[in-house]
Amino acid sequence: MDKVIFVGAGSMAEAIIAGIVNKSVMRAKDIYVMNKSDEDRLIYMQNTYGVSIVSAERNELSDAGLFILATKPKDIHQAMADIVNHMNDDAAALSVIAGVSIATIESGLGARPIARSMPNTSATIGKSATGVSMNQSVNNNMNKKIISLLSSIGIVKEVVEDELHLVTALSGSGPAYVYYLVEALEEAAISKGLCADTARELIIQTLEGAASMLKKTGEEPSILRKNVTSPGGTTEAGLRALEKNSFKQTISHCINDAEARSRELGIMTDPKIT
Known part of the structure; x- marks a missing residue:
């Protein structure tokens, strides 16, 4: 790919840069970063x-x-104002900013190829789960370049733009939910007397194993869950506690609130509204 400029140097920019540099998808000398x-x-x-x-x-x-x-969503308009007069007519833009619509970017950068995506910070190790949507100005060649770049940091799914709010809530923010789960499991294990290092290793391996089972077997999660749930056993007791404490409803509220916040950020940065 030609010269690429990152506008913003936060954690997401770093995660993507680390992914594409570590996997040698681009030469570091072709990657440029600017930050206000x-x-x-x-x-x-x-x-x-x-x-x-x-x-x-x-x-x-x-x-x-x-x-x-x-950039941060609140800084997008200033960032676009800083670069728009220096962009060539054929230059494309790829946003990794939560909530900011393609229309908002078009209003700031003019009619040009624009893609909007939501990676997550697992891009650092090439394991991002990314959703992307593109406007009609993105031709097949640029589409392939953008997909190739995003694929270098994990899997990529093209979705309609409105679905990116849900993608943001699900996989964009998803690693934080998993880390929070790990915190809770560790705290519970340690409170019962297990060594912290042992608890951490067991939890990580359990997560890796469960994810691999889902990926490699292709089974429904409900089937895999039932396969390890013996009547009257320990797993059933644990799952009963999760059900009693509205685990699924809590997850549903988590996704709903995160999606709603993504939509709010879009409204806040829409020049027609603000």
Whole structure:
């Protein structure tokens, strides 16, 4: 892929850069990063990944083929204003910002190929679960480039744009839910006297094993659950406690609230509304 510029240098930008550099999908010298206010962060990215620092003020953006928008939602309008006059007419934009619509990006960057995606921070190790949607200006060649770039950090699913709010709630925020589950399991195990290191190793292996079973067997999770649930056994007792405490309803509320927040962020950044 041609020169790529990351607009924003936060955790998501770093996760994607780490993924594509570590898997040698792109040369580090073809990756550039700009950030409005944190020079130390840019220097860290340069020293860690070998990428280059770039700025609109020095007019170093005009030969880039793809801009990856990775700012906070509240900063997107200023970021677009900073770069729009320096982008060539054929340059595409790929957003990884939660909630910000393609229409909002078009309003700031004009008529050009634009894709909106939601990776997660597992991109750092090439294990992201990413949803992406593209406008009609994205031709087959650019579509393949964007899919290829996102595939370098994990799996990619093309969805209609409105579904990206749910993708954000499900897989974009999903790793945090898993880490929270691990915290809860560890705390419960340690409170019962298990060594913290032992608990951590057992939990990680349990999660890896369960995920591999789902992936490799292709079985429904309900079938796999029933296969390890003996009548009157320990698993049944544990599951009964989860049901008693409305585990599924809690997960449903989690996804609903996260999706709603993604939609709120979209409204907050829509220039027609704000």
